[in-house]
Amino acid sequence: MPRAHPARSVAPRRPAPRSSRERLFAAAATEFAARGFAGASVDRIARAARVNKAMIYYHFTSKAALYREILRDMFEAVSARVAGLSRSAIDPADKIRAFVEAIATEAEARPHFPPIWFREIADGGRHLDAQTTAHIAAIVKVLGGIVAEGVAAKRFRPVKPLFVHAGIVGPLLLYFASTEVRKRLEERGVAGADRLERREVVAHIQRVTLGTLEGFTS
Amino acid sequence: MPRAHPARSVAPRRPAPRSSRERLFAAAATEFAARGFAGASVDRIARAARVNKAMIYYHFTSKAALYREILRDMFEAVSARVAGLSRSAIDPADKIRAFVEAIATEAEARPHFPPIWFREIADGGRHLDAQTTAHIAAIVKVLGGIVAEGVAAKRFRPVKPLFVHAGIVGPLLLYFASTEVRKRLEERGVAGADRLERREVVAHIQRVTLGTLEGFTS
DNA sequence: GTCTATAAATAGATAGAC
DNA sequence: GTCTATCTATTTATAGAC
Numbered sequence: 001m002p003r004a005h006p007a008r009s010v011a012p013r014r015p016a017p018r019s020s021r022e023r024l025f026a027a028a029a030t031e032f033a034a035r036g037f038a039g040a041s042v043d044r045i046a047r048a049a050r051v052n053k054a055m056i057y058y059h060f061t062s063k064a065a066l067y068r069e070i071l072r073d074m075f076e077a078v079s080a081r082v083a084g085l086s087r088s089a090i091d092p093a094d095k096i097r098a099f100v101e102a103i104a105t106e107a108e109a110r111p112h113f114p115p116i117w118f119r120e121i122a123d124g125g126r127h128l129d130a131q132t133t134a135h136i137a138a139i140v141k142v143l144g145g146i147v148a149e150g151v152a153a154k155r156f157r158p159v160k161p162l163f164v165h166a167g168i169v170g171p172l173l174l175y176f177a178s179t180e181v182r183k184r185l186e187e188r189g190v191a192g193a194d195r196l197e198r199r200e201v202v203a204h205i206q207r208v209t210l211g212t213l214e215g216f217t218s
Numbered sequence: 219m220p221r222a223h224p225a226r227s228v229a230p231r232r233p234a235p236r237s238s239r240e241r242l243f244a245a246a247a248t249e250f251a252a253r254g255f256a257g258a259s260v261d262r263i264a265r266a267a268r269v270n271k272a273m274i275y276y277h278f279t280s281k282a283a284l285y286r287e288i289l290r291d292m293f294e295a296v297s298a299r300v301a302g303l304s305r306s307a308i309d310p311a312d313k314i315r316a317f318v319e320a321i322a323t324e325a326e327a328r329p330h331f332p333p334i335w336f337r338e339i340a341d342g343g344r345h346l347d348a349q350t351t352a353h354i355a356a357i358v359k360v361l362g363g364i365v366a367e368g369v370a371a372k373r374f375r376p377v378k379p380l381f382v383h384a385g386i387v388g389p390l391l392l393y394f395a396s397t398e399v400r401k402r403l404e405e406r407g408v409a410g411a412d413r414l415e416r417r418e419v420v421a422h423i424q425r426v427t428l429g430t431l432e433g434f435t436s
Numbered sequence: 437g438t439c440t441a442t443a444a445a446t447a448g449a450t451a452g453a454c
Numbered sequence: 455g456t457c458t459a460t461c462t463a464t465t466t467a468t469a470g471a472c
Contacts, residue, residue, distance in 0.1 A: 119254065190355050208430050450459105450461080
C-alpha cells in the first residue's frame with residue numbers, strides 16, 4: 001500500500017487491493033490488529049489474502065518487516081495530513097479542531113490503526129523504526145507549534161504539548177478501539193455505551209481540548 | 219494474588235510472592251503485559267517464576283484461565299476502590315478528583331495493568347468473563363453517579379459518563395503505558411517527553427475533567 | 437511471481453512417577 | 455505439590471521447481 005499510495009493530503013479512500021502485495025498488506029493489517037505482532041500468524045495472513053505464504057517473504061522479507069511497514073504507513077499518513085496545518089493561515093483554535101479531525105479521519109480510514117497503536121505502545125515501541133519514530137515526533141511537534149502559536153497570540157495558556165496530545169489521542173483511540181468492549185458494557189447495563197457516534201465524540205474532544213487551552217466558560 | 223489479597227481499600231503494596239501460585243501469577247502478569255495473550259508463552263512464564271511448567275496447569279488449568287484471573291484481579295481492585303466513593307459524603311468535585319487518583323493508584327500498583335488493558339481492548343474484550351465485565355461496568359456506573367449528583371446540585375453540566383471516563387482513562391493509561399515510546403520521542407527531539415511526572419499528569423487530568431464538567435474559567 | 441515441500445524450533449497441554 | 459518426559463500442532467522461514 002505505501003508504495004502505491006505515498007504521502008497524500010486528501011481523504012484516503014483505498015481501492016480494493018489488487019496485487020498480491022496489496023492483498024497481503026491489507027490482510028496483515030487486519031491480522032496484526034486482531035492478534036498483535038507475536039500472536040499474528042503468517043499462515044493466516046496468507047490464507048486471508050488468498051496468496052501463497054512464500055509470497056510474504058518474497059514481497060516483505062519477514063513477518064517483522066511486514067509489520068514495520070504497516071506501522072510506517074499509519075504514521076506517515078497522519079504526519080503528512082497534519083504537516084499542512086503548520087503552514088496554514090487559519091487561527092490556532094481552528095488548527096486544534098483540524099488536528100483532532102485529522103487523527104479521527106486517519107484512524108477511521110484504517111480500522112487497524114487504533115488497535116495496532118495500542119498494542120505497539122504496550123510493546124514499548126519495539127518495532128518502531130527510525131523513520132516511523134520521526135513521523136510520530138513530527139506529529140507531536142506540529143501540535144506543540146499550534147499551542148505555542150496560540151500562547152504567543154494570547155489566546156491559549158501554556159500547556160505541555162504531550163498533555164494536549166494525550167488528551168486528544170487517548171480518548172480518540174479508546175473510542176475507535178473499544179467498540180466490542182462497549183457492546184459488552186451495554187449488555188451489563190451501561191446505557192448508551194454501544195451508541196456513541198463519531199461526530200459527537202470528535203466534537204466533545206475538540207471542545208475539551210480548546211477548553212483546556214482557552215479556559216472554557218462557554 | 220487475588221486469593222491472598224481480596225478486595226481492599228488501602229494502597230495495594232504487594233509483598234514479594236512466596237508460593238509457587240503467587241510467583242506464577244506475578245510472572246504471568248509481566249509476560250502478558252510484555253507480549254500479549256497470544257504472544258505469551260507458558261514456558262517463559264514458568265521459567266521466570268522459577269516454577270515447573272506443569273504447575274501452571276495444576277494451579278490454573280490453562281493459559282487462558284490464568285490470563286482471565288489476572289484481568290479479574292485488575293478490575294476487581296479498581297471497582298472495590300471506587301465503590302467507596304459512591305457512598306462517601308464529600309462533594310462531587312472532590313469525588314471526581316478521587317476517582318482520577320484511584321485509577322492512577324491502581325494502575326501504578328500494577329505495572330502490567332495499562333499494557334494489558336490496552337491489549338485486551340484491542341482483542342475486543344475476548345477474555346473478559348462475566349465477573350470482570352461486571353466490575354468494569356460498575357466502575358463506569360460509579361462515575362455516572364458522580365456526574366448525576368453534580369448535575370442535580372447544579373455544579374456540573376450534563377456530560378455523557380463514557381465521555382468523562384474516556385477523558386480520564388485514555389490519557390492516564392497512555393501516560394503509564396508509554397514510558398518506552400516517550401523515551402524514543404525524547405531522542406527524536408520531543409523535549410521533555412521522558413520527564414513527565416505522575417503528580418503533574420494526575421493534576422492535569424483532574425483539572426481538565428473538572429473543567430469539562432464545571433466550565434473552567436480558572 | 438507463484439508454487440510445493442520441508443526444515444527446525446516452539447507452542448499448549450497431559451500422563452504418570454514421586 | 456512438584457517433577458520428567460512426551461504428544462501433537464503450529465510456528466517462521468527457506469530451498470528449489472516451474
